[in-house]
Structures are given as C-alpha cells and as structure tokens.
Amino acid sequence: MNRKISHFILILLIGTGSMLGQAFSFGLDNSAVMGANNKDSIPNDTLIKIALIPDSIVKMVESNAPAEPAKAECPEESEIVLEEEIKETPVAESEEAELKDTIAAKPLEIPIPPGIFKDSEFTFVLDDAALTIIDQLVEELYTAHACIDTLTKQHNPYDFCPDQEPIYTATEYEKRIDYLNQQTPFPLSYNKVVHKFIELYALRRRDQVSRMLGLSELYFPMFTELLSQYDLPLELKYLAIVESALRPNAGSRAGAKGLWQFMYRTGKIYGLEVTSYTDERFDPYQSTVAACEYLSFLYGIYDDWGLVLAAYNSGPGRVNRAIRRSGGKRDYWEIWRHLPRETRGYVPAFIAVNYIMEYATEHNIYPTPPPFLNHQSDTVVVRERITFEHIEKVIGVPEEVLAYLNPMYTQNIIPGIVGESYALTLPVNKIGDFINNKQAIVLYKTEQERIDSAEKAITLEKEKTFMQETKLTHTVRYGEVLGLIAQKYNAKISEVKAWNDLSSSRIYVGQKLTIYTGKKPSVVSSKVAASANKKAESKDEKFKYHTIQSGDTLWDIAKLYDGVTITELKKLNQIDNAKKLKPGMKIKIAPISS
Structure with a gap:
C-alpha cells in the first residue's frame, strides 16, 4: 500500500513540473522553512522521506525519545500547603471567572467537506490536488517540530504520578531563576514575593498554565519574530501571559482589551483603530506591533526594564511619582513600596511566569493542545x-x-x-x-436576505409607480403663493419645495411646479404578514420542542432531528441572531401532525 502511494506522489511531482519544483525548493534551502537557525533545520533526505512516507516523522520523533528514568514512588497524600492566600494578582481582571467554556479549552472540529x-x-x-498535498507536507514538517507533544504525560522525564504536584526548596527556585537571568538582559531575581507567585502558578493555577503552554505554540512564534525586529528582550513575550493569559479577546472592567490589554487612548496613539465593526486591540499581530513600539518608547525613557514594566502596567505618571517619593531612585525594587498595590505584584508575577513557562515539566504540568x-x-x-x-x-x-x-x-x-x-x-x-x-x-445570500432584498425592491417599485400615477404639473398664476398651492393639493410647503428643488418659498408667475397628489400606499412586508399568520396558526398547531443545553448550536440541534435544517429552525423560531440562544431556552423543532 505504501509503495503505491509513494508512486502516486512521485508521478504527481513530475506531472506538475516547475510549479512543484519551486514548491519543494525548500528542501535545498532549510532557511526557507525553519529560518536562519541551522541547528533546528531538517536535512534534505528527511524531507524526501516525509514526502514519500508521512509516518516517518512519527518514527523519527519516537526514535529520538529519551530513555525513561526510574519510576518514583507516588505519595499517598499531597503534602503541599500554602501558608497564605495571595489576595492581589496582576493578571487581567477579566480572568476572575473560570473560562471553562473557552474555545481554547478543546480543539474545534471543522466539518469537511x-x-x-x-x-x-x-x-x-475544489482546491488543486497538488497544492493540497504540498500544504499537507509542509504541515507535517512543522508539526513534527512543534513543542506540543500529546504523549508528554506518558513520557514525562521525571515519571511523576498524574496528580503529583512537585514542590521545591527556596534554594532550588533561586538557582533556576539565576540560570534564566543569565540568558536575558531583563533582571530576574528571586525573593519572597516572587516565591508566592511561583506557588500561585505551580499549585493553584495548574490548568491555566497547561492551557497557556498550549497557546504559546500559537502566539509565541509571532511574538518572538516581532520582539526580535524591535531589538527587545525575547522574554517580554511572557508579558502577554501576565496581561491576558494569552486570550486575544480578553477585556478588563477598566476597558483594556486584547492580548496586550491596551486602553483606548494608548492604542489610538499606536495606530489601533476602533470602530463599530472592528477593534484592532483584539488583533494579535497589530496589537503585538503596538506593544513593541510602546515598550521601546518606555525603555527609551527609563533605561530599566523593571521600571518599563511598571510603567506599562500603571502608566508613566504613577512611576514618575514613585521615583520622586523615593528620593530619585531609578530601580524597580527601590521604588517598589511607593508604587500602586497592583503594580507591586506586576514584576514579581512576570518573573514567576518566566519561571513556570520554562520549568513547567519540573512541576508535572504539560501543554493542553490548542485548537490551532x-x-x-x-x-x-x-x-x-x-x-x-x-x-x-x-x-x-x-x-x-x-x-x-x-x-x-x-x-x-x-x-x-x-x-x-x-x-x-x-x-x-x-x-x-x-x-x-x-x-x-x-x-452569497441566505434565504431571509433574499426575501428582504425582494421586499425592498417591490416596495421601491410600488413607490415609483405611485409617484408616476399621481404626478401632475401646476402652472403658477398671478396672486398665488406657495402656501396656497400646497393647501390646494393637501400637501406641505416643505414637500412642494422638495419635489421642485426650491431653496426658498419664492415663486413667479408662469413657473411650472411638479405636484404629487393623494397618499402613498401602505406597504406591509411579507415578513410582518408571515409573522401575523404564524401567530394565528400557532393557536391551533402543536410543536415538538428542544431544550437548549450548554454548548448547543443550531447546527448541532438540526443534526439531532431528521429532516430539520438550520434555516427551518431560524424561520420557525424567528431567530435573527443565534448568539442570543441561552441554555434552558426551548425552541420549536417541527409541528406535530394531528
């Protein structure tokens, strides 16, 4: 079977000529696929194997897997106890409610075809078959080198028990953070405040950390690319976790929006437009560009990354006041007690996020695969x-x-x-x-849109016909004024002026005025008439109902009942916006024949 598939692909490559030759030219230039980092590139012979035997990627990964360490004994009871609750956290306010129904919590299935x-x-x-195969090969390449490993829990290097929550000594935490500090221009230090936030993420927000590890595969490649372009520390990618937990649609009570939590005024300064249809603060790419520009601006002012983060969180004005109250000190920890309470936890949380994202495996936390x-x-x-x-x-x-x-x-x-x-x-x-x-x-037009469009065209045609049938010309006689003429034809002066494009009420003898007599016909839309008919019919007709459950969509409901379509459900229940449907509501499925 594999031999036949290989031959088919080989013939397809030959048959499509230069187009596929160009498409597979990345096999000769690894930088086109994996960037300039040669150590992460795949040799050419591997690419050939991927093209002919897609399963080879899996085999390649499995063959390079580390040997499993000796199995540790699992404790019968958890010995982890938090000494005190952390009352204030700088994570976005919109995170107060648990996001159990977030789309990032489970992969989405796209119906094909x-x-x-x-x-x-x-x-x-249909799409071109050759191009579809090329897309699949490229996806296999990148998927093979993604950090997401759905089998990590079965192959964790420390062989932790599933529910085990490892905890380490302060000395170990300090050693690890010092190692991270050597790799970044950002001053990462360990103290009691940072320790509390490490415990917050490692113990109480484990599910959230797992979700963020997965979402990092979606957003961090773009963050890293843009931070590098602006010559900023790459560790600033973790700032989006502190701000929004990597939720692009996050919003706070104060009005901050998006991955980087821009307020309207600051976003406007950096080109993030807001209209009734669009809010570019929610755009992952554009908001990241704006964040890079804003962080660059703040660093040009303070020349200290701790103060930059404090200013990003609370605004330059509050940081400047804290500097004055400290006697002119320009170090984050020296002005720490003069900052707002939320900002006092902001940099410690940032350091803790750096730690937990780098040492998640050591805490038995693994990525939740994101939708994409x-x-x-x-x-x-x-x-x-x-x-x-x-x-x-x-x-x-x-x-x-x-x-x-x-x-x-x-x-x-x-x-x-x-x-x-x-x-x-x-x-x-x-x-x-x-x-x-x-x-x-x-x-494309839905059935309702076509009905509305037809009704509008009919209404306009009726009005046009009516205007033609009631149109007459009045010649102004000596002694007539516009008010008397309007009164004669039961019209308003403003209407006569509009019909004749008059800017004033001044008229002259012999002037010809266009007049429309009678009243316009009242047009009752078929939508309204149909609604009235339905109300009358519903008194004598019985229906089968469905009670909406959490997560139900009209598409899901239609699949549950034979012969029922989404269009019929919308029409039967007069649904204009499916988002208004809530769990517990009952909707009609179909009439029950008597």
Missing part, C-alpha cells in the same frame, strides 16, 4: 464586505472558528469599506477553498 446549501445556489470549486498551532492558520486579504455566516455556508468553516482566529471583527462582519483592505485568518486547509470560492462568498 462543506454540506448541502439550500439558501443560495452556487458551484463549489501557529503554522495551521494563514491569512488572506479581503476588500469586500463579507460575513462569517456566509463563509461558513460556502466553505464550511464554523463561525466560532472564524471568531476565534479573527477576534478583531467584533460583529463577525468584515465591513469592506471602499479603499480599505482587511486581513482574514483561516485554517491552512481552507485557504484554497476560500480563494477558489471567494466570489460565491461575496455574492
């Missing part, structure tokens, strides 16, 4: 108005996935303003489908 669409007719264009790794998504440029609903209908990417990858579009709509371009992030395996079916997405 797209389903049958009843709302709008179009021809779905960094290489599993890509962007396309969009200039037209497109809704997430239409993208889902045409290429099958769920709205929840689109919202997760594109948090900056707050209404799930790309506005498409003339002259503007927008970045849309999609799963890599859907990029081809989007490009091939972009026109179908732009022109």
